[in-house]
Amino acid sequence: MRIDSCFFCGRPAWPSKGITFMRNDGKSFRFCRSKCHKNFKMKRNPRKLKWTKAHRRNAGKEMVVDSTLQFAARRNVPVRYNRELVAKTVKAIERISEVRARRERVFYKKRMAGKRAREVASARKLVANNEHLLPRLRGSEKRRLAELAAEQGVSIEELEAEGLANMRSSKKTLAFGGEKQRLRVRTDGGVETITERAEVSLLGEDDDDNDDDEMDTD
Structure with missing residues (x-):
């Protein structure tokens, strides 16, 4: 065939x-x-x-230049039927297919080498050119980071990188201007002020919607 x-x-x-x-x-x-x-x-x-x-x-x-591609060339040469020759040809076809697949994988790896580094470089260039569009921290957040950096003995950049990593892991970020303060009465008669921050999912969806989706899929 x-x-x-x-x-x-x-x-x-x-x-x-x-x-x-x-x-x-x-x-x-x-x-x-x-x-x-x-x-x-x-x-x-x-x-x-x-x-x-x-x-x-x-x-x-x-791949353009490869010895396995020569076997796929069309040859209009009549050959006398021979059962042993047909059996050897079938085995050779399977072997050639394996060799060609392996060489194609190697060719693909060499062609895609360095792609991740190029993507990271282009992303950093994009961020550097559009740095003015990034959200800025409020004064209270900057002061809090400075105090934490002074206590822990690290730089503010390291704290910001750590907070960004935690934010990516939880897929949530702080919403600016979404703080709420409420008073809690302790058992000893004192009053405690609690500050709550509203959290927004980075994917643009609330947790309740995700829970509803999970319930629907179940």
Whole structure:
């Protein structure tokens, strides 16, 4: 069973699937789906469409020079049937597929090396250019951080980084201007002032809504 490649996108066109277009000069064009057939009739260049194999090869996202790719070349050479030759060919096809998959993984790792560092660098550049848009701490919060830093003997930057890490772990942040003060009477007759801060989820959803969603899913 021969599996042809799509003339437009390069995907495999399985037998009894897709569309075959016969031109007047006798040349046949095999397409894996109607999308490729329509783009071919509109005379679009597959190298300019990002979802085709031709574009990926030109962009360096696919292996182009490799010994395993030579076995996929079409050869119109008649060969006399031989059972042993067919068995060896089937085993060779499986082995070639394994080698090609391993080489593709190595190719992908090399191509994606350093992507995380580039993303972090671009994110830091974006924050540095738009630092004036970031929310600022109130005076009371700054004074509280300064007192905590003096007590613990650390810098304010370290405290801010620690608070940001805790905020990300809990997915909550303080809402500015959302403090409430109430009085609590102790058993010994004294009065205690309690300051409550309203918390807002970073995802833009309240905890009650999350609890309701969990109850619905159960």
